Structure formats: C-alpha cells, structure tokens
Amino acid sequence: MNDMITGNNIFLDLNIDDNKFDFFTSIIDALAQAETELLVLNESVNSIKNLKQQCDKLDYILAASSGALCGIVDIFLVGKPEESFLGDITDKWFSARTMDFAKLCHPDKKSFDNLESALRFLEKNFKVPYDQTGLGDTGRAVFDLNAKNHHFKSLAHNPSLLGLFFSILNQFTNTSHFVTDGHLVSLQQADEKWELQGKNLPSKLFCGFVNWFGHLVSDVAGSQSSARKVNRGMGIPSPFWIWTNDILAIKAKLGLNITETDKSMNELALKIFEQGYDVRFQTTQAIPVFLNEMIVRFIYSVRRLFKYFSETSRSDQSFKLMWEKCEPFSNPSVKRMLTVAHGTFCLIDVGDAVGKAFVSGKGTFNAVEFVLRLNIVGVGRFAISLYGETKRAISYSHAKNEVDFAVKEIIIRNYIEGLKVLSIKYDDTRLLTFVDDFQKSNAYKDAFGKSIALAELRNVSANKILRNKLDIDKYFGGK
Structure with a gap:
C-alpha cells in the first residue's frame, strides 16, 4: 500500500508481502515533512486566534x-431636518466652509462677510447650463420643477459619478436632464448664452469637472435668495438617496421597465429632500x-x-x-x-x-x-x-x-520526537513509520502480525516482540 490513508491512520510508502516490509520514505524526509506541517499548524493557530x-x-x-x-443623543439632538440642534451647528459649518472656498477661488483671496456674497461669486464663476429652477425659465416645461426640488430632480446636481457624467454631458451638449414622475426628461438648448470653456477635449473635460464641483459647493449651503432671507435653503441631495434617481435614469437610457417600486422610492426620496434631508443633515x-x-x-x-x-x-x-x-x-x-x-x-x-x-x-x-x-x-x-x-x-x-488544533499539534510533536529517536537507532530507509493513532487502525492486527519478521531482523528480544492480538492490545492499552 503506497501513501494509504485509512480513517485516521497513515502509512508512508509501505509495501507488505508474506516475508518482509519495504519502505520508500526515509526518516529524514518524513522528519522534514512533519516539521513543515507543524510550522503551518502554528501559523494556522495564530491566525485563528486573531x-x-x-x-x-x-x-x-x-x-x-x-x-x-x-x-x-440622536433622538434629542439630531431628530429630523429643520428641528435639529446639531443640524443648526452643521449648517453653520457648511456655510463657513462655503465662504472659505469662495475666498480660495477669488483671484485676490478676498474674504466674504456673508454667505450671500460668497454664493453670488461662486454662481457667477461656476456657471452651468442645467440650473433651471422652474421660475420664469425653460424649467417650467418640466413637470412640477421648482426652486425647492430642482437640486434633487436635476441629475447633474447629484454628488455621484452619475451626476458627474450628466454634468459633463449637459455642458458639452448644452442640455439639462431631469427625473420627474418616473421619467427622464431632457431639455435641449437649455441656456442660449452657454459656452463651455477650453480649446481642446482635455481642457474642456477639466473645465467641465471644475464647473460641476464648484457649482455643487455653491449649492451645498443653499441659494443666494435663501441666504438673503436668512433661511436654511435647499442644499444638494444626500448620497444615500440619489440612487433612486440613478435607477430611473439608467433604466430609461437602457429601455428597461420602470416599476412602481422604483417610482415610489424616488417619490419618497424627493419628499424627504423637500423637507430638508440633504447632505448637511446627512452629516449631522x-x-x-x-x-x-x-x-x-x-x-x-x-x-x-x-x-x-x-x-x-x-x-x-x-x-x-x-x-x-x-x-x-x-x-x-x-x-x-x-x-x-x-x-x-x-x-x-x-x-x-x-x-x-x-x-x-x-x-x-x-x-x-x-x-x-x-x-x-x-x-x-x-x-x-x-x-x-x-x-x-x-x-x-x-x-x-x-485543523484540530490541540490534538493534531500534540500528535505531530510526538511524531517528530519519535522519528528523531528512531533516526538515531536505525540509519536506513527500511523503517515502519507510525504517524497517527495507530491503535485505532483497522489494519493494525495484520500489520503487527507481519512485523514479527521485521522485529527478529532488528534483533529485538523475544519477550518484547508482539506476537498476537493480546500482546498488541496490552501494548496499546487495549482491554
């Protein structure tokens, strides 16, 4: 039998006939293999502890x-939009950061005294063709588009990769894309005065990205009119809810069926946005x-x-x-x-x-x-x-x-020590190698019966040779 595994027992390259045993695995090879296995086991034990x-x-x-x-804290200090103590602090933080961004973008690093002037500067320098609000412009053609919801319905106002895609698309084609009532609506020639800066494609792409980012910053703390009235205003949509727009837009572009569930989720997201659930409140x-x-x-x-x-x-x-x-x-x-x-x-x-x-x-x-x-x-x-x-x-x-941690490690350690003792006593490759719980093997009776010849060849004293089942059971503690 070569590399035979029976139950929990292993013989390494062992051939048995009527007269003798033949072994093809040397003690040194078996020792090296066992030490390697112990090293792997130790690594496994350490990894499992972690x-x-x-x-x-x-x-x-x-x-x-x-x-x-x-x-x-969440119940009493966060609550819901426009009734949040921490929300007021967050709104002021975003307003301050918006003014800092305006100062950074100003050629003279001008400091802005109030949010309204900062927003006026940003909106002037980061113009886009898709900023229709439904108030006296082409946005009226879009169903139910108004100043309160156009940041949500306008796909280019979404702070996401899809929002960036539609922003670049709208700036290159002078269009506006909106999601309303479960439909994707596109406005052609959205701004008659629009012209994307840049002399070549890379420069136009860069300008498009800068316009998209700068315009988002100008909208994150509300609009000029809301700042003038000292109102909170409408920020930009929460990244956790714009996926409802993304699904509708992607399905519409691919010609896939838009389900009532898609529309209902989008309507829910729109309602919470209209009540102040934007990036600022999400941060809160x-x-x-x-x-x-x-x-x-x-x-x-x-x-x-x-x-x-x-x-x-x-x-x-x-x-x-x-x-x-x-x-x-x-x-x-x-x-x-x-x-x-x-x-x-x-x-x-x-x-x-x-x-x-x-x-x-x-x-x-x-x-x-x-x-x-x-x-x-x-x-x-x-x-x-x-x-x-x-x-x-x-x-x-x-x-x-x-890995059976404790048991297998003990067995392997004992196996290595046994191999070391045997390697000192017998310097050859004709050696029976016991590796795992030989006492329980189904073949141990026949193997020990035939090992008598091997014991005699090794000059083992007669009283130490196991010659029958009783001797074998006594040797292994059997009854």
Whole structure:
C-alpha cells in the first residue's frame, strides 16, 4: 500500500508481502515533512486566534451603554431636518466652509462677510447650463420643477459619478436632464448664452469637472435668495438617496421597465429632500455614529492599557508590546464591541423612528416621518459590523474544521520526537513509520502480525516482540 490513508491512520510508502516490509520514505524526509506541517499548524493557530474575540461581560456592558448614550443623543439632538440642534451647528459649518472656498477661488483671496456674497461669486464663476429652477425659465416645461426640488430632480446636481457624467454631458451638449414622475426628461438648448470653456477635449473635460464641483459647493449651503432671507435653503441631495434617481435614469437610457417600486422610492426620496434631508443633515446624522465609534475604541484601549501595566513587568514593557495589546483597530474584540454598540444605537434609533411615525400618522405608519428620523448612517455602520462578524465567523469555522488544533499539534510533536529517536537507532530507509493513532487502525492486527519478521531482523528480544492480538492490545492499552 503506497501513501494509504485509512480513517485516521497513515502509512508512508509501505509495501507488505508474506516475508518482509519495504519502505520508500526515509526518516529524514518524513522528519522534514512533519516539521513543515507543524510550522503551518502554528501559523494556522495564530491566525485563528486573531479571529476569536476575547470580550468579557464588562466589555459588552460598556459597549451597549455607549450605544444607548449615543442613541439618546440622536433622538434629542439630531431628530429630523429643520428641528435639529446639531443640524443648526452643521449648517453653520457648511456655510463657513462655503465662504472659505469662495475666498480660495477669488483671484485676490478676498474674504466674504456673508454667505450671500460668497454664493453670488461662486454662481457667477461656476456657471452651468442645467440650473433651471422652474421660475420664469425653460424649467417650467418640466413637470412640477421648482426652486425647492430642482437640486434633487436635476441629475447633474447629484454628488455621484452619475451626476458627474450628466454634468459633463449637459455642458458639452448644452442640455439639462431631469427625473420627474418616473421619467427622464431632457431639455435641449437649455441656456442660449452657454459656452463651455477650453480649446481642446482635455481642457474642456477639466473645465467641465471644475464647473460641476464648484457649482455643487455653491449649492451645498443653499441659494443666494435663501441666504438673503436668512433661511436654511435647499442644499444638494444626500448620497444615500440619489440612487433612486440613478435607477430611473439608467433604466430609461437602457429601455428597461420602470416599476412602481422604483417610482415610489424616488417619490419618497424627493419628499424627504423637500423637507430638508440633504447632505448637511446627512452629516449631522453621522455625528452620534462617529461619537459612538470613538467612545467604544477609547474604552477598549483604556481597559487594555490598565491591564497591560498591571500584568507586564517594568523590564518587559515596550511601546511595541503596549500597542499590540491596546490598539483599538484591527483586533476582533474591539470589532465585537463596536457591533454591540452600533446595534444598540440602531435599536434605540429605529424604535424612536417607528414610534414617531405612528404618532405623526395618528395611528397609521407615516413612511416619510420614519425615514426623516431614521439614522441611515448608523444603520449602514451597523450593517458593516454585521458583515465583518459574519465573515470572521465563517473564516473561524473553516479554519477550525481544517485543523484540530490541540490534538493534531500534540500528535505531530510526538511524531517528530519519535522519528528523531528512531533516526538515531536505525540509519536506513527500511523503517515502519507510525504517524497517527495507530491503535485505532483497522489494519493494525495484520500489520503487527507481519512485523514479527521485521522485529527478529532488528534483533529485538523475544519477550518484547508482539506476537498476537493480546500482546498488541496490552501494548496499546487495549482491554
């Protein structure tokens, strides 16, 4: 039998006939192979340790507490658009950054005293042909297009790759593309005075990109008129909801059927945008999620830091070792704590959103109110954590099935030591190699029966030769 594997038993290149055994695998080769296998096993054990979280009860309690705290922050300080305490702070931050951008673009680096003057400068220097609002211009031809929704319906106003594509297309062809009532509408000769700058294709593409980006910045904090009235104004759509426009546009271009579900989702996204759900409010929603993330990572590091100094002697302490023990980024324990924290956050947030949706609908579920209050940033972060947990669980399961850690390592170590002893006693390649739990082999009776001849050739004393089943069972501890 060559390389025979029976159950849990292995023979390396063993041939048996009536008179003798023939072995073709040398001890040195087998020893090298076993040592290599042990090295691989050790690497597998270390990699599996990196997949196993080591959280204790206090870790879970602290993580859940962080999620609950940030969930309360989300309910009372974020809420929904135009009623958000943190939203007012975020709006002011975007206004300040818009004025900074205007100053950066001004040839004399002029400082702008107010948002209105900054927006006037940006709109003048980053003109586009697709900025119809439905107020006294060709936008009236588009169904229900007005100053409140044109940033959402205009595909070129979307902060996405598809938005960039339509912006370049509109600037090259002097057109405007809008999504309205589930249809893709194109306005030809959108601006009679429009001319894209640039002398060749690369320069025109560059100018088109600059116009698209600059115009988005001019719209992110509202319009001149809203700034003049000290109103919040309409910003640019949230990246998490513009996909409803993208689906309609892509299906329309490819001639695919647009379903009622597509239209309903797009209508829902439009309604929440008209109530102030834009990039600014989406940024506001990210605040408690980010806070939750930082608190959990900080708690993890502090607890491990105290443990490191209490368990590590001063002579063994080093920055490298401390970082390995306390870093709150790559280890599975902190990732498990983050899953618990974000899960708790979402549980509180969704509960609040559902409750407010029924209250707003006076007993019926108000989908718009629910979406306005649902922290989609938190839901997305929790989904990422769940994906990571699932991936680690699958990897751990596969690794554990491939390697029986403790048992196999002991067997291989004993095997190596046995081979070393035998290699000293017998310096040849005619040697029976036992590698795995030979006691349980279905073939051990016949093999030992025929090994008597081999034992006699090795000058084994008669009282040490196993000649029958009783001797074999006694030798292996059998009964």
